[in-house]
Amino acid sequence: MSQAVIWIVDDDRGVRLVLAAALREAGFAPREFADAESALAALEADAPDLLFTDVRMPGASGLKLLERIGLHEPRFPVVVMSAFTDVASTASAYRLGAFDYLPKPFDLDQAVAAARRALAQPRATSAPPAPPPVEEPELIGGSAAMRELFRAIGRVAASGLGALITGETGTGKELVARALHRESARARQPFVALNTAAIPAELLESELFGHEVGAFTGAARRHAGRFEQADGGTLFLDEIGDMPLALQTRLLRVLAAGEFYRVGGRELIRADVRIVAATHQDLDAKVARGEFRADLLHRLDVVRLHLPALRERRDDVPALAEHFLRQAAGISGSGAKRFSPAALGVLRDYAWPGNVRQLENLCRRLAVLAPGREIGVGDLPPALLADAPVREASAWSGALRAWAEQALAAGAENIHGEALAELERVLLDAALVAHHGHRQRAAKSLGLGRNTMTRKLGSSRKRPR
Numbered sequence: 001m002s003q004a005v006i007w008i009v010d011d012d013r014g015v016r017l018v019l020a021a022a023l024r025e026a027g028f029a030p031r032e033f034a035d036a037e038s039a040l041a042a043l044e045a046d047a048p049d050l051l052f053t054d055v056r057m058p059g060a061s062g063l064k065l066l067e068r069i070g071l072h073e074p075r076f077p078v079v080v081m082s083a084f085t086d087v088a089s090t091a092s093a094y095r096l097g098a099f100d101y102l103p104k105p106f107d108l109d110q111a112v113a114a115a116r117r118a119l120a121q122p123r124a125t126s127a128p129p130a131p132p133p134v135e136e137p138e139l140i141g142g143s144a145a146m147r148e149l150f151r152a153i154g155r156v157a158a159s160g161l162g163a164l165i166t167g168e169t170g171t172g173k174e175l176v177a178r179a180l181h182r183e184s185a186r187a188r189q190p191f192v193a194l195n196t197a198a199i200p201a202e203l204l205e206s207e208l209f210g211h212e213v214g215a216f217t218g219a220a221r222r223h224a225g226r227f228e229q230a231d232g233g234t235l236f237l238d239e240i241g242d243m244p245l246a247l248q249t250r251l252l253r254v255l256a257a258g259e260f261y262r263v264g265g266r267e268l269i270r271a272d273v274r275i276v277a278a279t280h281q282d283l284d285a286k287v288a289r290g291e292f293r294a295d296l297l298h299r300l301d302v303v304r305l306h307l308p309a310l311r312e313r314r315d316d317v318p319a320l321a322e323h324f325l326r327q328a329a330g331i332s333g334s335g336a337k338r339f340s341p342a343a344l345g346v347l348r349d350y351a352w353p354g355n356v357r358q359l360e361n362l363c364r365r366l367a368v369l370a371p372g373r374e375i376g377v378g379d380l381p382p383a384l385l386a387d388a389p390v391r392e393a394s395a396w397s398g399a400l401r402a403w404a405e406q407a408l409a410a411g412a413e414n415i416h417g418e419a420l421a422e423l424e425r426v427l428l429d430a431a432l433v434a435h436h437g438h439r440q441r442a443a444k445s446l447g448l449g450r451n452t453m454t455r456k457l458g459s460s461r462k463r464p465r
Contacts, residue, residue: 003029004119009039009053009065010081015104019052022108023115036060040068048076050118052111055082055093066096077118077372081106097335100371113437116429121372139175140320143313149176149305156303157183164240164300165278167307170357173278174238176307180276181234189233194226197239205247209254211263227260231271240300241281241292252296275300310352310359317348320356324363325375337367340376350384378434428457 006028008016013034020030031048033039037059039051051069053062066078077099093101099118102111139150156163157180165173174193181191199207210225226235237243243251254260259270277300286292310317321339329336339347352358362381370379377385400419407415431442443453 003027004049004115005029005031006115007031007033007039007042007048007051009033009036009051009057009062011035011054011057015054015081018108019111022112026112026115028115036062036065039065043069043072047072047074050077050079050115052079052081052115055080056084063092063096066093066098070097077121079111079114079118098371107437109432109437109439111437113432113435116433117372117376117378120376120433121374139172139179140323141313141316142319143308143315145308145313146316149307152303152305153179154183156180156305158185159303160184160186160274162275162300162302163277164283164302164304165276165307166304167278167280168309168355169280170355171307171309172356173280173307174236176305177234177236177238177276177278181236181274184234184274186233186274190230191234191236192226192230193236193238195238197242201244201247204244205250206263208247208251209260209262210265210269212265222262225262227254227271227273228269230273232273234274234276237275237277239279239281240277241279241283241286245291245293248293248296252293252299255296255299310355314348317350317352317359318344320359321347321363324360325367328364328367331364335373337370337373337375340374342377343375343380346377346380346384376433424456428453 006023008019008023008030010016010019011034016032016034020032023030033042035057036053039053040060053065055062062080062082066080069076069078078097079100079102080093080098081102081104083104090101099121100114102114139146141147141149153176163177163180165176167173177193178191181187194207196204206223206225208225208227210223210228212222250260255275258272259268261268283292283297283301287294287297310320318339321344325337325339347359354361366375366379372379404415404419412418427446428442431446432439435441435445439453440450443450446453448456
């Protein structure tokens, strides 16, 4: 396997020499440039596998170089180095497509680890595609629990009946409510949502039913409540379990008669509204404690739809993660990214106490902060890795056996030595990348001493790949 060619662009000769020596020792082929102009001139005839560049240099800056490289085909990753790690420079570097940003002075092992991560990314053969349009929120899942939920939504939506959606916080209860509305005969009419836990108790009545001028201090004009706004459509009452008892009584009368008065008003208002409520609480237990009206629960609980927690449908996690990552790239303009199979395995095995909302927020963060086009296990937060089970050797021994059988059938010799050398190289590389080039921590994770690891690194780099 040929050596990866790495260009170093920096007006500081000392930085070039030291970094080039470290990269050469790591098995790469470095080439030095004192300014951006000479690198751009060389780029007309050749291209590296990776480029390191300083930001502030005489002539064209590293950011200008990065901008020009963005137009080059085929594309290659760029690591930006700078002693001036201000917000503007860092943000500009990532916006222009930098793979990573190293603040000077940096540890040489850290630079080598950044090079390994960058070179491990799949190479793009053309400019990245335009980010996809932002998609409407939707329910995603192919697990048995979700397929049953989809069937129930189809039946309930067509019936026009009210529904009570239950499930833990962050599972996507509002998405179920929107699906019920979208697939119903009321789809062309308004869908109005109100989180009853987010409105102060003294204002909730006005939010629901509206108010007249002068109904209370600050009521300077007439206000149409959510029932009026949702007339003909669907009113989604989220976290219904937090509604005060006094307001529960008034809501019950409205559900029974379909009519109400605005706060401070005398005009009887009629509204044709389908009520869909949701809660993460056990309403039956609240009824037993006298905290929720039993007759209101009976009115709301015409049909109950339960949304399973994400840990109860782990097989859906990879599809959800890819969907949210693609969506986040469209919003942030960060460029298309994907998870490595190993990273998806960690995501699948995590318990997700915050459910789908937690996964979505993680994908948004990774879309912006993960440096490469492929998000690996090392890019995931430590909390996820701490809970990730260590995979059994059987997860990869099947592939090893297939390789051995194929090599033996072809009459290969010394496959034991070749396999051990490759295993050792992979372990060393993975440990260094996971610990961002810190040899002592990488050695400890492998159960080796630092000197032993240094010796093994030297011998592994001398072997042909």
